[in-house]
Amino acid sequence: MKQNTDNNKEKYTGAEIFVKCLEAEGIDLVFGYPGGAVLHIYDELHKQNEVTHILVRHEQGAVHAAEGFAKSSEKVGVVLVTSGPGATNAITGIADAYMDSVPIVVFTGQVRTALIGNDAFQEVDTVGITRPCVKHNFMITDVKDMASTIKKAFYVASSGRPGPVVVDIPKDITEDSCEFEYPDKVHMRSYRPNIEIKNNDINTAVKSILNSKKPVIYAGGGVINSNASSELTELAKYLNFPVTNTLMGLGCYPGDDDQFLQMLGMHGSYEANMAMHDCDLLIAVGARFDDRITGRLDKFSPNATVIHIDVDPSSISKNIKAHIPIIGDVKDAVKQISKQIIEKKLKPQNIDEWWAQINEWRKKDSFKYTQDSEIIKPQYVVDRLYDITNGDAFITSDVGQHQMWAAQLYKFNKPRRWINSGGLGTMGFGLPSAMGTQFANPDSLVCCVTGEASIQMCIQELSTCLQYGLPIKIINLNNRYMGMVRQWQEFFYEKRYAMSYMDALPDFVKLAQSYGHIGHKIDKPSDVDDAIKDAIKQKDRLVFLDFITDQNENVFPMIATGAAHNKMILS
Amino acid sequence: MRHVISVLLENESGALSRVAGLFSARSFNIESLSVAPSEDLSTSRMTIVTSGNDQVIEQIIKQLDKLLDVIEVSEITSNEHIEREIAFVKINNENIDDKMMEKFSKNEFLKIHKTKNSEIIIECVDSPQKINDFLESVKNIAIKIVRSGAVGINSN
Numbered sequence A: 001m002k003q004n005t006d007n008n009k010e011k012y013t014g015a016e017i018f019v020k021c022l023e024a025e026g027i028d029l030v031f032g033y034p035g036g037a038v039l040h041i042y043d044e045l046h047k048q049n050e051v052t053h054i055l056v057r058h059e060q061g062a063v064h065a066a067e068g069f070a071k072s073s074e075k076v077g078v079v080l081v082t083s084g085p086g087a088t089n090a091i092t093g094i095a096d097a098y099m100d101s102v103p104i105v106v107f108t109g110q111v112r113t114a115l116i117g118n119d120a121f122q123e124v125d126t127v128g129i130t131r132p133c134v135k136h137n138f139m140i141t142d143v144k145d146m147a148s149t150i151k152k153a154f155y156v157a158s159s160g161r162p163g164p165v166v167v168d169i170p171k172d173i174t175e176d177s178c179e180f181e182y183p184d185k186v187h188m189r190s191y192r193p194n195i196e197i198k199n200n201d202i203n204t205a206v207k208s209i210l211n212s213k214k215p216v217i218y219a220g221g222g223v224i225n226s227n228a229s230s231e232l233t234e235l236a237k238y239l240n241f242p243v244t245n246t247l248m249g250l251g252c253y254p255g256d257d258d259q260f261l262q263m264l265g266m267h268g269s270y271e272a273n274m275a276m277h278d279c280d281l282l283i284a285v286g287a288r289f290d291d292r293i294t295g296r297l298d299k300f301s302p303n304a305t306v307i308h309i310d311v312d313p314s315s316i317s318k319n320i321k322a323h324i325p326i327i328g329d330v331k332d333a334v335k336q337i338s339k340q341i342i343e344k345k346l347k348p349q350n351i352d353e354w355w356a357q358i359n360e361w362r363k364k365d366s367f368k369y370t371q372d373s374e375i376i377k378p379q380y381v382v383d384r385l386y387d388i389t390n391g392d393a394f395i396t397s398d399v400g401q402h403q404m405w406a407a408q409l410y411k412f413n414k415p416r417r418w419i420n421s422g423g424l425g426t427m428g429f430g431l432p433s434a435m436g437t438q439f440a441n442p443d444s445l446v447c448c449v450t451g452e453a454s455i456q457m458c459i460q461e462l463s464t465c466l467q468y469g470l471p472i473k474i475i476n477l478n479n480r481y482m483g484m485v486r487q488w489q490e491f492f493y494e495k496r497y498a499m500s501y502m503d504a505l506p507d508f509v510k511l512a513q514s515y516g517h518i519g520h521k522i523d524k525p526s527d528v529d530d531a532i533k534d535a536i537k538q539k540d541r542l543v544f545l546d547f548i549t550d551q552n553e554n555v556f557p558m559i560a561t562g563a564a565h566n567k568m569i570l571s
Numbered sequence B: 001m002r003h004v005i006s007v008l009l010e011n012e013s014g015a016l017s018r019v020a021g022l023f024s025a026r027s028f029n030i031e032s033l034s035v036a037p038s039e040d041l042s043t044s045r046m047t048i049v050t051s052g053n054d055q056v057i058e059q060i061i062k063q064l065d066k067l068l069d070v071i072e073v074s075e076i077t078s079n080e081h082i083e084r085e086i087a088f089v090k091i092n093n094e095n096i097d098d099k100m101m102e103k104f105s106k107n108e109f110l111k112i113h114k115t116k117n118s119e120i121i122i123e124c125v126d127s128p129q130k131i132n133d134f135l136e137s138v139k140n141i142a143i144k145i146v147r148s149g150a151v152g153i154n155s156n
Ligand SMILES: Cc1ncc(C[n+]2csc(CCOP(=O)(O)OP(=O)(O)O)c2C)c(N)n1
Pocket: A398, A399, A400, A401, A402, A403, A425, A426, A427, A428, A450, A451, A452, A453, A454, A455, A477, A479, A481, A482, A483, A484, A485
């Protein structure tokens, strides 16, 4: 309600200011779910047309959708949920965004300020619960702080190393009123995300790059976050250096390029992991040496000089000592290195011998499989999906074997096409993140590669997909097992398959149909192509493809936890 | 190795729990922590005593620096610095003879407070090491010990 005061400045309620802030931030989409504490805000959203609210079916879905939206665009994802259970349901998504550095802002309702601390109805200490899994969080305790806090939230979420920011808003703050002005600048004396890169570090890095005989570039999600793909690709091509990607980095270097060694790590390619082990120079770009990458730390790249480029100082020398740390924006750093090398036309060492060695390793063809029987191999489905879509679809995935096969076999040539949950490994991520991806890319093909266990964790979102007409293609690799769990039990627990068999599965075809979508079951290899092609032809319908796949297939290669990189299990 | 880290942070609700939470979440050691407003009332200064190898200390400093409420972090043990801590020790009169009493009164770092009952409280302000020594010397007669944790400042 607008009220005129003595000095004729208009006053707005907190709820009105909230919506005005989103408009001022250029936010046109919010994923959310209403409840008591946020009803004033919902009422304001209802009255306007600038900001569209997408109603999910579970708050976890809202956060994953916002993540998919953010990862597949360059925008910040926005979530609005109520207090108490609304906030706790959002936690998994918030933690997921924290682990994978996804820029999202999550607004949570809170009980009235007078009730805080009284165990009021639907009260939880949201700021306390989310503290360990956010980049930062705020509680607004005065309506006058609403605009500046929201401005800060968006700034913090999207600058430096991106991450989730939670803003907790007590209900009375949305009723109180004050004047509105959206600040155009943020000042936070304790937050300095733009770190100046030291010239010296660049020079030292350039020297070792030009001296290396066995280099490897190990590029991660940071390259995508800083939009540095083309800069990195140009540098790598100029140097003729081999490049491997982390699970989060896939797409930051063209997946079908000759210099690409595929993904590295626990289920990475033989050549990538061997190159990491034997290299004399490791150029880590926007990657963080997590344990799924390094395996056994003391046996990791034993002879390499490590250049580590990252915007987050705490990522550097956390797990692996960086000999040449370069702290700052990845894109800036790569540009500065290129300036020293490409512009000056400096030549690296001849690394033919290194390439000969790598090509030798490549002969193992470590992602190979054979589709020889009448049972569909899960890898075959991903392979066909890649071919039929020309490698140009947005692929989201859940967590398990299917995720690894999608990562191994779908060759991503562009950044922001591969949307998955890497750090937290959250089953349930696939479908809602596909929704966010589809909203951000309405005219593109979005496929969700999932498993029959994962898909059931956020299956309720099929309803959201119908409401908003999202034509997602669900590629369910149905092996009737929590396949990844089964694989570990086969290898490390003498085939005692405790609780990993998926009993009492629903009929996914009927399930899809009852949600108003198209469903197909495919159990013959010869039907795979047509099923995918027909699904893609359904431009405005969600199609659920239930592929009945080989139950016994395992993901190879595999580096067992705590093993060295040159100790891979190949088959 | 033992390290003393001085942290300047926003004087905001929640800032302390961000720091404390960081230490437990990343299983960093925390020996003592003391905090109070600094010369600028919008900020607090915190002294954290911790231990770990160089790599751990580097991570502690980087992770503290990454917290949005933290304005400045410095490790003060690697340079010249002063550290002080306060301890109160409650002792029953019966366990103190005249000789001990005399020794206590002569020590310029100790203050003796009488209570209404048959106990005295000895107040000791000194370096953490000296406090340790003093507490060791009275450990058999102390009924209650209250320590503040160290505060420190660079002196170079
Ligand atoms: C929320 C959650 N719970 C448990 C796990 C542990 N987990 C990892 S993979 C997996 C099995 C996934 O099975 P499915 O979705 O069928 O995929 P598959 O491995 O068979 O391809 C489980 C239970 C997890 N990652 N996330």
